[in-house]
Amino acid sequence: ETGVTQTPRHLVMGMTNKKSLKCEQHLGHNAMYWYKQSAKKPLELMFVYSLEERVENNSVPSRFSPECPNSSHLFLHLHTLQPEDSALYLCASSRELRGLNIGYTFGSGTRLTVV
């Protein structure tokens, strides 16, 4: 265990479903992130939350909606997804020390399949 826990590990959903991915960390980190890993592509940044405020949105479609209720929890709400949204979704957290991000701690990811 890395200290960043993602649930569920696997998710199959239909295009009309609504589901949520959950990420939790108790490392005392002050920033949390959602990344997407599609086949043969690099990890793509989706959302950044620093001190519970969203700081970057990277033009992600509105069918993905993040929520960060506190510094330990991060959600990704999914609605009306497309098959091409099938991917591994990774959550990460980090701590800023004197202006430097000292490295992410990643969760194990949620493998999402949209049918």
Place this chain on the structure above:
Amino acid sequence: ILNVEQSPQSLHVQEGDSTNFTCSFPSSNFYALHWYRWETAKSPEALFVMTLNGDEKKKGRISATLNTKEGYSYLYIKGSQPEDSATYLCASNSGGGADGLTFGKGTHLIIQP
């Protein structure tokens, strides 16, 4: 938008041999360079974070160097072992603090016994 390139895409190395691979990134607005190791069915694990030109970091048999003026970093593995088999990811960001990272596609390393 940053483009982070890694080469080679995959690499087969005999156990006991040493190896290295490359990460290139835009040198303008550089802030930090990260290396991660990602084993199958596990989470990516942070190896190094480097910020200064000429930085060298070492962790056991693995080391990394950084050249921010020309925009490249090398990762070296000395005396490869089967447990070194993984995908090695390089990532860069142009801002400090909590800015997100731009990742390369990774180098997939396979150590053959």
